[in-house]
Amino acid sequence: MNKSNLFSLFITVIVVVVAAEFLVNDYGAEPTDSQASVATETPKSSDWAEGQTKPMAIDFAADNLADNSAASDDVSDPAKVISLSNQTNEPEAAINFGLIGLSGFQNVTLKRVPFNGILFEKIDLRDYSSVPVIQQNLLQNNKQIIAGFHEFRAENELLAGEVYHLIKEKADGAIDVSINETNGYGDNSFFINYGDHKSTAFLVVKIRETVYALTYRKELHGFIEQLITYLKT
Numbered sequence: 001m002n003k004s005n006l007f008s009l010f011i012t013v014i015v016v017v018v019a020a021e022f023l024v025n026d027y028g029a030e031p032t033d034s035q036a037s038v039a040t041e042t043p044k045s046s047d048w049a050e051g052q053t054k055p056m057a058i059d060f061a062a063d064n065l066a067d068n069s070a071a072s073d074d075v076s077d078p079a080k081v082i083s084l085s086n087q088t089n090e091p092e093a094a095i096n097f098g099l100i101g102l103s104g105f106q107n108v109t110l111k112r113v114p115f116n117g118i119l120f121e122k123i124d125l126r127d128y129s130s131v132p133v134i135q136q137n138l139l140q141n142n143k144q145i146i147a148g149f150h151e152f153r154a155e156n157e158l159l160a161g162e163v164y165h166l167i168k169e170k171a172d173g174a175i176d177v178s179i180n181e182t183n184g185y186g187d188n189s190f191f192i193n194y195g196d197h198k199s200t201a202f203l204v205v206k207i208r209e210t211v212y213a214l215t216y217r218k219e220l221h222g223f224i225e226q227l228i229t230y231l232k233t
Contacts, residue, residue, distance in 0.1 A: 093134045094210060094231060095149045100138065103226040108146070109139045119150060119213055120192060120202050122174040123167060131155075131163055138216075147216035147224070154209045157187075164188055164206040167213065171204075185228050186212075207231055 090112070097110055115135040117126030131154045138147040152167075154160035171192045172179050181190035185205045192202035201221060205212045205228060212231065216224055 093136060094151055099227060099230045102230055103223050107141055109142050111137045111139055113137060120215060123170045150213040152211040157209055160206055160209050160211055163211045167204055
């Protein structure tokens with residue numbers, strides 16, 4: 001075999017090896033987080049309740065409401081959202097995805113976030129740590145916060161009553177805030193009216209050993225009433 005043929009054979013071998021290595025690295029690698037998340041299907045609740053209006057997103061910028069979780073959290077990854085909603089080292093929330101679906105919401109996700117001690121922006125509860133608090137945000141399409149839920153989990157009804165009255169007392173002392181105790185829900189309940197949040201409802205409800213503090217767009221009130229009904233059962 002002459003030198004020209006040997007050289008051509010050498011070049012051919014190199015090209016084949018490089019091509020094979022490229023194919024192995026490109027198609028045989030483990031999927032990245034972003035690739036894996038595409039295959040993860042986000043669970044969705046049941047259809048909208050008949051005759052009810054589709055929820056509108058809470059406009060936190062317009063209403064000056066703050067998400068008490070880290071604002072930079074990326075909730076576009078369904079797998080991440082689900083994992084945040086199912087922390088194994090924390091108590092189970094009474095407001096779960098099943099009740100959300102029964103209440104009529106669709107295309108929503110519950111995101112569990114840490115409670116920083118400030119309820120509804122103006123009620124400072126950082127000096128009270130007698131009961132654990134579960135905080136969750138309800139997200140529409142994994143992006144927009146349409147409601148927020150706090151659960152104060154007391155060991156007995158006496159302690160739950162103490163929490164209820166503490167929140168009421170703290171709210172009553174806040175600036176530009178009024179209390180409307182209707183007792184229309186649960187064992188006891190009151191609305192908190194903010195002068196600068198006209199389109200958002202703030203409702204505190206005591207049901208047995210738990211106090212629920214709920215914030216939501218007023219258009220969602222029918223859904224929230226259904227949720228409270230299920231929480232009472």
